[in-house]
Amino acid sequence: MEDMWGKIGETAGKIYHLLEGGEKSLSQIEKILRKEGYNSNIVKMAIGWLAREDKIFVLKDDKKWVIKLK
Template identity: 85%
Template sequence: MEDMWGKIGETAGRVYHLLEEGEKSLSNIERSLRKEGYNTNIVKMAIGWLAREDKIFVLKDGNKWIIKLK
């Protein structure tokens, strides 16, 4: 069994760097990272990690979730 905390932390770092380019929708983040081999469930956990650390805003815009850095 792989180290889940390590994988979530690594993915959180990747999400953070992706958001440095500007705000993104959740589906855009998932699509971008899926192309790099990241699991979408881990991506969601990583976003939760960043939200818990108060590093990001998570906003609902109609049917879309928008994620951006604080």
């Protein structure tokens, strides 16, 4: 069984760097990282990590989730 803590942290770092270029929707983040071999479940866990660390805003409008840096 693989220890996922490191993978989640690595993914959080990738997401943080993506967001330095501006806000992204959850689906945009998943699409970008899927091309690099990242699993969408890990992406969501990493977003949770960043939110818990108070690094990002996670916003919901009528149709999508929007993630941006604080």
